[in-house]
Amino acid sequence: MTRIVFIGAGSVEFTRNLLGDILTFPELADAEIVLHDIVEERLATAEAMARWTNDVSGARARITTTTDRRRALDGADFAVNMIEVGGIGATRLDFEIPRKYGLRQTIADTSGVGAVSRALRTVPILLGIAEDMTELCPDAWMLNYTNPMAMNCWGWYAGSSHKKIVGLCHSIQNTSHQVCEYAGVPFEEVTFLGAGVNHMSWVLRLERDGESIYPLLDAAIAADPEGLGRHVRVQMYKLFGFFPTESSEHFAEYVPWFMRDDAEIERLRIPVDEYIRRSEENLEIYAEEKRTLAAGEPFELERSGEYASLIIHSMVTGEPRTIYGNVRNTGLITNLPQDACVEVPCLVDKAGVQPTVIGELPPQCAALDRTFLNVVELAVRGALEGRRDHVLQAVLLDPNAAGTLSVAQTGAMVDELLAAHAASLPDGLR
Numbered sequence: 001m002t003r004i005v006f007i008g009a010g011s012v013e014f015t016r017n018l019l020g021d022i023l024t025f026p027e028l029a030d031a032e033i034v035l036h037d038i039v040e041e042r043l044a045t046a047e048a049m050a051r052w053t054n055d056v057s058g059a060r061a062r063i064t065t066t067t068d069r070r071r072a073l074d075g076a077d078f079a080v081n082m083i084e085v086g087g088i089g090a091t092r093l094d095f096e097i098p099r100k101y102g103l104r105q106t107i108a109d110t111s112g113v114g115a116v117s118r119a120l121r122t123v124p125i126l127l128g129i130a131e132d133m134t135e136l137c138p139d140a141w142m143l144n145y146t147n148p149m150a151m152n153c154w155g156w157y158a159g160s161s162h163k164k165i166v167g168l169c170h171s172i173q174n175t176s177h178q179v180c181e182y183a184g185v186p187f188e189e190v191t192f193l194g195a196g197v198n199h200m201s202w203v204l205r206l207e208r209d210g211e212s213i214y215p216l217l218d219a220a221i222a223a224d225p226e227g228l229g230r231h232v233r234v235q236m237y238k239l240f241g242f243f244p245t246e247s248s249e250h251f252a253e254y255v256p257w258f259m260r261d262d263a264e265i266e267r268l269r270i271p272v273d274e275y276i277r278r279s280e281e282n283l284e285i286y287a288e289e290k291r292t293l294a295a296g297e298p299f300e301l302e303r304s305g306e307y308a309s310l311i312i313h314s315m316v317t318g319e320p321r322t323i324y325g326n327v328r329n330t331g332l333i334t335n336l337p338q339d340a341c342v343e344v345p346c347l348v349d350k351a352g353v354q355p356t357v358i359g360e361l362p363p364q365c366a367a368l369d370r371t372f373l374n375v376v377e378l379a380v381r382g383a384l385e386g387r388r389d390h391v392l393q394a395v396l397l398d399p400n401a402a403g404t405l406s407v408a409q410t411g412a413m414v415d416e417l418l419a420a421h422a423a424s425l426p427d428g429l430r
Contacts (some may be wrong), residue, residue, distance in 0.1 A: 002031045005076045008083035009035035010042025016049050020301045021309035023059035035065045036072035048293045076137040082145045085121045088279045093420045101413045103404050104259045106249045107275045110199045112398045115148040116379040117417050121424035123155035123383035130160035143308050149198040150341040150376045159384045166353045167326030168307045175245040183216035195358045198326050200372050201343045202242040202365045240364045256403030314348040321348050327355045335366040340373050386428020
C-alpha cells in the first residue's frame with residue numbers, strides 16, 4: 001500500500017484537488033493517505049474533505065490524521081508539502097513593512113523582499129522535515145509546492161542529507177496551453193519546450209509540424225494592443241525574444257522597470273498587493289468549504305493540472321511521463337550556476353525523477369535568470385548560516401527593491417522585517 005503524506009493539509013482546497021487527482025488512478029485507490037497540520041481545526045476540516053473525496057471518487061483509501069509530523073512521515077513513500085509558515089498574518093507583514101518604505105509588491109512569494117522573508121521562516125521548518133524523512137522514510141520523495149520554490153528546494157538539498165526532492169509548479173503547463181490559445185493553435189498539435197528557473201522559465205520551442213508558431217503569437221499580440229499588449233509578460237517577450245512562463249503579476253516584481261512607475265502600473269494593469277487580496281479570498285473560500293461540508297452539500301470534483309498525482313502514479317506503476325520539475329542544477333543548464341535550483345523537463349518512472357539536460361539557455365534569458373538566482377542564493381545562505389549580511393545583500397540585489405530604495409532604506413526595512421518575524425527565524429537572525 002502506497003503511503004502518501006500531506007504536510008500542511010489544512011490548505012483544504014489544494015488537498016481536495018490533489019487527493020481527487022490521486023484517487024482517480026485505480027492503482028492508487030487503496031492508498032494510505034495521512035493528513036498532517038499543526039492547526040487542529042483546519043486538520044479536522046481537511047479530514048472531512050478527504051473522506052468526502054474518497055467516497056465520491058469510489059476509492060478505498062485509508063485516511064488518517066495527525067498533528068505529529070514524525071508520526072505522519074514514518075514509513076512514507078511520498079510527502080507532499082504545502083505549508084505556509086505564519087499564515088496570512090506573516091504575509092501581511094511582508095507587504096506592510098516594505099510598503100512603509102515605498103516598495104510595491106504584487107505576489108511577494110518567489111523572489112524579492114517578501115520571498116526572502118518567507119524563505120527565512122520556511123527553510124528551517126523544511127530542514128526539520130528533511131531530518132525526519134532521513135530517519136523515518138529515507139527513500140521517500142518530497143513533492144514540494146511551497147514557495148519560494150527555488151529558495152526552498154535549494155535550502156533543502158544544500159542543508160540536509162535527504163536529496164529526493166522535486167519542486168512542483170503549474171506555471172509551465174498553464175503557459176503552454178495559454179500561448180497556444182493566444183496563437184490559435186490546438187495544444188495537442190504543438191511541440192513545447194521550456195526551461196529556466198521557477199517563475200522565470202522560458203518557452204524555448206513552440207512548434208507545429210517542425211515550424212515555429214511564434215509568428216502566430218506575434219500576430220495575435222499585434223492585433224490586440226489594448227488586450228494582450230498590455231501585459232508585463234508580453235513586454236518581456238518583446239524585449240527578450242522568448243515568452244516567459246510566469247504571469248504578469250508575478251513578473252512585474254522580478255525586474256526593476258515597472259513597479260516604481262505609476263504610469264507603467266496603470267498602462268500594464270499591474271495589481272499591487274495582489275497576494276493579500278488572494279489570501280483574504282482564500283480565507284473566504286475555506287469558510288465556505290467548511291460550511292458546505294457541515295451541510296452535506298456536494299463539491300465539484302475534477303482533475304486538476306497539478307503534477308503530484310502523475311509523479312506518484314508513474315513511480316508506483318512504472319508508466320513513464322514527462323513533467324516539469326525544480327531540481328538541482330547538475331550541469332542541466334550550463335550557463336546557470338552549478339547547484340542552483342532550475343526548472344527543466346523530467347522523465348518520471350519507477351527510477352524516480354530524471355531531469356533533462358538542456359544545455360545553454362539563450363544568453364539574454366540566462367542573464368535574467370542569473371539575476372534572479374543571485375537573490376535566491378544569498379537568501380538560502382542567510383537562512384542556512386543565520387547571517388544578516390547575506391539577507392541584506394539578497395534584498396539589495398533584488399531588482400525591484402534596488403530600483404526603488406536607497407541602501408539606508410533597504411537596511412532599515414530588512415531590520416524591521418527580521419524583528420517582526422524573529423520568532424520564526426533561524427538562530428543568528430533573531
